[in-house]
Amino acid sequence: MICCNRFWGILTLLASIGGVGSVSADNWPQWRGPNNDGVSTAKNTPTTWNDSTNIIWKVKLPGMGGATPIIWEDRIFVLSEDGKDIVLLCISTEGKELWRRLVSKGGGGGRARGDEGNPASPTPSTDGKHVWVFSGLGDFKCFTLDGQEVWHFNAQKRYGKFRIQFGMHSTPVLFRDRLYLQLIHSGGAWVIALDKATGKEIWKVKRESDGRDECEHSYASAMMWTNGKDAYLVVHGNDYATAHSLEDGSEIWRVGDLNPKTKYNPTLRFVASPLVTPELIVVPSAKSGPVVGLKPTAKGKVGIGSEYELWRMTKGTPDVPSPLSYDGLVYLCRENGTLICLDAKTGKEYYAQRTHDARYRASPVYADGKIYIVARDGTTTVVKAGKTFEKLATNRLKDEISASPAFAGGRLYLRGFNYLYAIGGSGGAE
Numbered sequence: 001m002i003c004c005n006r007f008w009g010i011l012t013l014l015a016s017i018g019g020v021g022s023v024s025a026d027n028w029p030q031w032r033g034p035n036n037d038g039v040s041t042a043k044n045t046p047t048t049w050n051d052s053t054n055i056i057w058k059v060k061l062p063g064m065g066g067a068t069p070i071i072w073e074d075r076i077f078v079l080s081e082d083g084k085d086i087v088l089l090c091i092s093t094e095g096k097e098l099w100r101r102l103v104s105k106g107g108g109g110g111r112a113r114g115d116e117g118n119p120a121s122p123t124p125s126t127d128g129k130h131v132w133v134f135s136g137l138g139d140f141k142c143f144t145l146d147g148q149e150v151w152h153f154n155a156q157k158r159y160g161k162f163r164i165q166f167g168m169h170s171t172p173v174l175f176r177d178r179l180y181l182q183l184i185h186s187g188g189a190w191v192i193a194l195d196k197a198t199g200k201e202i203w204k205v206k207r208e209s210d211g212r213d214e215c216e217h218s219y220a221s222a223m224m225w226t227n228g229k230d231a232y233l234v235v236h237g238n239d240y241a242t243a244h245s246l247e248d249g250s251e252i253w254r255v256g257d258l259n260p261k262t263k264y265n266p267t268l269r270f271v272a273s274p275l276v277t278p279e280l281i282v283v284p285s286a287k288s289g290p291v292v293g294l295k296p297t298a299k300g301k302v303g304i305g306s307e308y309e310l311w312r313m314t315k316g317t318p319d320v321p322s323p324l325s326y327d328g329l330v331y332l333c334r335e336n337g338t339l340i341c342l343d344a345k346t347g348k349e350y351y352a353q354r355t356h357d358a359r360y361r362a363s364p365v366y367a368d369g370k371i372y373i374v375a376r377d378g379t380t381t382v383v384k385a386g387k388t389f390e391k392l393a394t395n396r397l398k399d400e401i402s403a404s405p406a407f408a409g410g411r412l413y414l415r416g417f418n419y420l421y422a423i424g425g426s427g428g429a430e
Helices: 013-020 155-159
Strands: 055-060 070-072 075-082 085-092 097-104 130-134 139-144 149-154 173-175 178-185 188-195 201-206 223-226 231-237 240-244 251-255 281-283 291-294 300-302 309-313 324-326 329-333 338-343 349-354 365-367 370-374 379-384 391-396 406-408 411-415 419-423
Touching: 070 406, 075 097, 075 130, 085 130, 085 139, 097 139, 149 155, 155 178, 155 188, 173 223, 178 231, 188 231, 324 365, 365 406
Parallel strands: 251 300
Antiparallel strands: 055 419, 070 075, 075 085, 085 097, 130 139, 139 149, 173 178, 178 188, 188 201, 223 231, 231 240, 240 251, 281 291, 291 309, 324 329, 329 338, 338 349, 365 370, 370 379, 379 391, 406 411, 411 419
């Protein structure tokens, strides 16, 4: 591990959320939550449950999907396959389906790698007035909260056919009055800004790279960095993480040495997305490769030993789950269930502990002093947040889960392949 100590600016919570508008702590409007970082301010969140305990309700879903449910006040939005189609469901927080709308005709029933993702993998987003949804087949649609279609287009028709081995899974980013999308595959590499009101293109830039083969296939999602005043887009894939101006898409910085040319791995496709916080950006890679702790003030090319690197792990990245950070600590959940805890300033490792022996696809989240990590076999391990590893509970549902957890109104929502679960009950951290 290469580490460096630098002045660590402390920003207030107000600054951290100022750029995303007024979002209630009771809402979970996008994949990584209110502040796009996997952190919930909910209290008394559940610690223990099973199929018969602390389940407020469960709703049968029409098919599998990896998209996280999003919640705004009394409405939940879930992308799902439905027979041979991909649909958006609106479910009330009482567990009743309110409406169902077609997103993509066809695409249901297919699986990447036999039992993995399908076109119902990108997570919707909402601003409380509209909901936007993108499917892996390229259909991009905007609905009102009552299910009226506002606009739609197909990204493959507009930007070229997707050439990607396991399907397109990138989730668009909603920020202020725009939507941002990365499309990185063998047929092209684009970073795109859209008008959220109309779906019309504002700008498009080609995302340059010298990567090749499977590395051209990015399954990661773009992330929005903001400190409440400034903001830029972080794009991840094809051997690099890059930052782009919101004004015109021009490149601000580029993190390299994630797939060194001296020992190039042509199968190092990125799946885990970067973590963005006001004071730290965590850049993962793939297949136990490096992880970089980056200063958001970075400029130009950033590599090993750069002044803009706070720290660099030479190996140990999560292959699929995205990083999490809270209260000066970074949490990495490996695809085998090993949870790694690091110091956010220096990258010092506090622990690396196996939690539950299974595959992990969902990204960890924080709530109420606890870290929630969810395995494909329906097992959620709850770990006490902090420098010392302490397992609080292991909870099993008879379902498969690849979607990341969501919190709203003091409840935990889990999207399984078969059911959507609303979980409550006792559970404040000791």
